[in-house]
């Protein structure tokens with residue numbers, strides 16, 4: 001049975017947090033909000049607990065999980081935090097940045113998918129921080145969707161998808177960004193983006209120096225050599241086929257000329273105004289944060305609609321737009 005508890009995202013009730021933290025300590029699974037998307041968490045130090053996450057999601061065992069800490073002191077106990085990050089930790093955390101570090105033996109090999117490294121972050125969400133601190137152990141948590149499905153950005157979707165599959169769901173409404181964290185790896189050449197996310201390259205470079213963004217990270221080309229195990233897999237996808245035409249003008253021409261009536265149109269408010277037809281809106285393209293927040297819900301709306309398939313256009317690849325385009329490319333098939 002799944003216990004579902006409403007909780008305020010800014011001032012969480014300590015009694016509910018205690019119950020959730022005890023569930024984690026006992027080896028159970030808890031769905032909780034972060035500032036990016038909902039996470040499906042368990043004790044990152046215990047193999048048997050972490051296995052429950054893979055089971056609930058149907059996630060392939062070779063795709064490692066991000067491990068969440070409540071403070072830099074806690075992170076230091078479990079992973080080998082590099083010296084340069086120590087110096088700037090306060091400028092990136094708590095926040096939507098995940099950095100790959102060498103792990104200690106204290107982090108479950110199941111959470112790491114047997115890698116020597118672990119993706120580590122401190123989430124900027126009072127519920128998440130209180131839960132981790134209360135449990136007293138780091139919490140391994142991938143996005144709280146079933147494997148291959150779009151990430152979950154509000155608790156109504158979490159309950160619809162995971163009731164009966166996890167021990168507890170913290171029902172806290174909508175998450176702030178609605179798109180996952182930026183995953184980075186350090187090498188001799190500097191930092192490299194493994195997965196674009198809620199914080200843009202432009203915002204990280206003043207802190208981390210020049211960041212390498214490969215074609216694979218943009219998901220612009222098919223991936224022969226995945227930078228991260230997660231890249232191998234179909235991801236973030238609606239159940240129905242989603243097509244894309246990245247160029248806005250070509251998209252408008254296609255929808256006006258060739259679109260069949262059973263194809264849903266997912267687009268910005270500006271494009272909807274030009275087309276003058278009913279669309280699944282992702283908000284104004286002048287606010288890419290709004291588009292990011294509406295993106296996964298738009299995929300779910302497509303699935304819930306009577307349409308047979310859908311089509312979406314591209315967005316500028318700056319700031320959070322790099323993550324938006326990465327998710328769109330992974331979820332869709334190019335039509336032109």
Ligand code: AMP
Pocket residue numbers: 063064065066100112115117118119141142143180183194195227228229230231
């Ligand atoms: P998710 O938890 O579903 O948001 O996905 C986490 C992402 O981080 C996936 O793309 C993983 O492959 C990646 N990741 C987690 N840990 C590592 C690691 N140790 N090395 C490389 N990539 C990682």
Ligand code: MG
Pocket residue numbers: 142143151
């Ligand atoms: Mg995921």
